[in-house]
Amino acid sequence: MTVFKKYLGYRLKKAVLPTLAFSLIALAITSFYARVSADGFMAAVGPMGIESLATIMGVIASIIPMLETARFKSRRNIDTLWFLPLSRFKMALVHYLSGLFQVFIIYTVAFVGHFLCLLDFSEHFKLQYMPLYYVLLLLLGVIVYSVFIFLFGEANGVADGVISSALWIFALYAAVSALGLPIKLYAVEYIYGGYNSAFYAFAREYSQFSAWFIPFAPINNLTVVFQSVMQGWKNYNDCEIYWPTFAEAINRSFKHWYMVFPWIAAGIASTWGYFRTFCRKGAEKAGDISGSAFCYKTLIPIYGASLIFMSTEGDGFTFFLTVAAMYIGYSIYRRSFRIPKSDIVTILSVIAGSIAFMLLTNGAFS
Amino acid sequence: MIEIKNINHSLGGKEVLKNVNLNVKEGSVMGLVGINGAGKSTLLRIVSGVYTPCGGEVLIDGESVLKESTREKLFFLPDDPYFTMYTTGAGLFEMYKVFYPAIDAEKFREYLTAYAIDEKKPIRNWSKGMRRQLFIALALAVKPKYLLLDEAFDGLDPLSRLTFKKAINEAVEENGTTVIISSHSLRELEDFCDSYALIDNQTVASSGDIAENVNKLCKFQLAFKEKAEESIFAGLPVVSLEKSGRFFRVILEGNTAEMAEKLASLSPAVMDEMPVDFEEMFISEVQNRGYTK
Numbered sequence: 001m002t003v004f005k006k007y008l009g010y011r012l013k014k015a016v017l018p019t020l021a022f023s024l025i026a027l028a029i030t031s032f033y034a035r036v037s038a039d040g041f042m043a044a045v046g047p048m049g050i051e052s053l054a055t056i057m058g059v060i061a062s063i064i065p066m067l068e069t070a071r072f073k074s075r076r077n078i079d080t081l082w083f084l085p086l087s088r089f090k091m092a093l094v095h096y097l098s099g100l101f102q103v104f105i106i107y108t109v110a111f112v113g114h115f116l117c118l119l120d121f122s123e124h125f126k127l128q129y130m131p132l133y134y135v136l137l138l139l140l141g142v143i144v145y146s147v148f149i150f151l152f153g154e155a156n157g158v159a160d161g162v163i164s165s166a167l168w169i170f171a172l173y174a175a176v177s178a179l180g181l182p183i184k185l186y187a188v189e190y191i192y193g194g195y196n197s198a199f200y201a202f203a204r205e206y207s208q209f210s211a212w213f214i215p216f217a218p219i220n221n222l223t224v225v226f227q228s229v230m231q232g233w234k235n236y237n238d239c240e241i242y243w244p245t246f247a248e249a250i251n252r253s254f255k256h257w258y259m260v261f262p263w264i265a266a267g268i269a270s271t272w273g274y275f276r277t278f279c280r281k282g283a284e285k286a287g288d289i290s291g292s293a294f295c296y297k298t299l300i301p302i303y304g305a306s307l308i309f310m311s312t313e314g315d316g317f318t319f320f321l322t323v324a325a326m327y328i329g330y331s332i333y334r335r336s337f338r339i340p341k342s343d344i345v346t347i348l349s350v351i352a353g354s355i356a357f358m359l360l361t362n363g364a365f366s
Numbered sequence: 367m368i369e370i371k372n373i374n375h376s377l378g379g380k381e382v383l384k385n386v387n388l389n390v391k392e393g394s395v396m397g398l399v400g401i402n403g404a405g406k407s408t409l410l411r412i413v414s415g416v417y418t419p420c421g422g423e424v425l426i427d428g429e430s431v432l433k434e435s436t437r438e439k440l441f442f443l444p445d446d447p448y449f450t451m452y453t454t455g456a457g458l459f460e461m462y463k464v465f466y467p468a469i470d471a472e473k474f475r476e477y478l479t480a481y482a483i484d485e486k487k488p489i490r491n492w493s494k495g496m497r498r499q500l501f502i503a504l505a506l507a508v509k510p511k512y513l514l515l516d517e518a519f520d521g522l523d524p525l526s527r528l529t530f531k532k533a534i535n536e537a538v539e540e541n542g543t544t545v546i547i548s549s550h551s552l553r554e555l556e557d558f559c560d561s562y563a564l565i566d567n568q569t570v571a572s573s574g575d576i577a578e579n580v581n582k583l584c585k586f587q588l589a590f591k592e593k594a595e596e597s598i599f600a601g602l603p604v605v606s607l608e609k610s611g612r613f614f615r616v617i618l619e620g621n622t623a624e625m626a627e628k629l630a631s632l633s634p635a636v637m638d639e640m641p642v643d644f645e646e647m648f649i650s651e652v653q654n655r656g657y658t659k
Binding site for chain 2: 003006007009010071074076077078079080082083084085086087090282283284288
């Protein structure tokens with residue numbers, strides 16, 4: 001047996017106990033949720049509660065990558081690992097697969113528990129779609145897992161990795177939503193000619209679209225679709241249930257389904273990026289300041305600009321708050337209250353750029 | 367054989383190693399010495415493949431250390447090995463067995479018995495010396511062809527140092543292990559190292575056979591009837607000079623008999639020849655390079 005297979009076996013063996021613990025917690029949560037939810041508060045049966053499965057998947061697919069690769073953020077740990085006769089690529093692969101295996105087991109246990117609980121209510125739900133939901137959620141979970149293992153890997157320290165991963169959850173959403181404000185102002189002025197129903201439809205559409213920029217959006221939206229198909233749409237007045245087709249469910253809740261493809265691409269790119277960074281990053285970087293473009297360098301300006309855009313009034317207090325927040329961000333990044341000139345230039349550029357953009361899109365200061 | 371060729375390395379933008387060239391013969395025990403921050407640990411990390419050098423290469427038996435198969439032959443024991451809350455000796459043995467299937471369980475337990483260590487207890491509450499004993503036992507049980515030890519004596523009590531030195535000698539004799547060991551305990555190194563490399567000014571300032579290089583120096587203690595100044599030694603190849611009243615202790619570079627003759631011409635009241643050790647050679651070397659501490 002090769003060293004790679006032996007090390008993978010070793011890692012999986014080491015993962016048994018934490019996986020078992022996580023599985024039991026996940027099983028307890030989903031089973032409890034399934035019973036409480038399906039037992040219903042009106043009519044005979046309530047919702048299926050499969051959103052608990054999506055939540056479990058979101059949590060484990062974002063946390064396990066961190067637990068699995070945190071050891072590579074410590075110089076002392078790297079000293080005892082990287083001289084071993086296993087290439088960095090294989091080392092990276094072992095930890096990628098080991099984490100993925102844990103996600104698979106925990107999710108599967110939770111799913112089976114949930115499914116068994118729902119069997120008591122099988123006549124009320126179209127449970128034949130559950131296997132398909134299981135597979136699709138698992139595949140989308142792999143994308144989330146890949147995105148987070150990459151984002152965490154870009155940081156040089158555990159704390160930086162946790163902070164940047166957490167910030168990335170809403171970074172793109174915040175940026176797209178923030179850009180939406182001037183766009184909406186422009187739309188109300190020049191496209192729809194005021195706050196009319198056409199404008200509100202556009203605003204709702206934009207809001208749905210921007211929600212796709214949260215990494216958990218694919219698993220959340222998939223769950224909404226399957227929930228619709230499997231438990232139907234209830235008319236609460238006469239307790240009638242309408243059973244929508246997949247096409248109808250997608251049209252209502254999954255309208256921007258094409259956004260799955262950028263996330264698939266992001267998952268593939270993240271996997272590639274994880275291996276690339278793992279193989280190329282010098283051991284001496286461990287514990288150092290996280291200077292990657294996928295950490296603070298990009299996140300601080302994104303959140304800075306978003307803070308300005310999202311404020312309804314572009315007043316002095318907003319700018320003060322933005323400067324203060326960005327300064328705190330850069331202090332955390334640099335681990336010093338003395339930040340370099342380049343960071344000061346970035347803060348000023350974000351302020352200037354935001355003002356210019358808001359002026360160009362007209363009306364933000366009105 | 368370990369060949370270190372034109373190694374250059376920077377840490378945080380600061381050049382730590384510059385054009386380092388060094389060959390370590392098979393079966394030799396080399397002491398890596400240098401002042402704090404000289405780059406000894408960095409060099410060991412590069413030789414073990416932990417760091418990828420910015421320039422140059424390390425060849426082990428003619429193959430790059432960055433190759434997986436090359437690293438099967440080596441074991442690196444860092445100065446502060448990592449452990450978790452629950453790490454035990456048995457757990458570490460299990461992990462290293464994955465990478466070194468030939469690890470000798472009997473030898474491992476033999477060392478642990480010698481050090482009076484319980485392999486089943488978590489090591490988190492142990493002293494630094496005890497943890498080091500455990501890691502040394504692991505390193506020796508692996509029986510690597512090349513053993514790289516960083517600050518190996520750190521934390522070890524005198525008895526453990528003796529056991530350790532014996533074990534290293536055994537490994538060299540029985541398995542033909544080549545050892546590179548960095549330490550500040552130069553007297554300990556002198557006991558079992560046959561060669562040395564002095565890292566200074568980001569490069570290998572001097573290297574070679576310890577005995578041969580120590581023999582290039584000679585040490586004398588002199589006492590004069592009248593008060594004398596250091597200047598009386600001007601013109602002699604002085605490496606180190608200490609003055610205490612009318613007494614002088616001088617280390618000179620050159621043939622002992624020849625130097626004794628030259629010193630005798632200064633008419634000291636008393637003149638004794640003394641042995642030079644590795645530590646004195648090191649201190650003389652670094653002082654000559656401008657360090658005054």
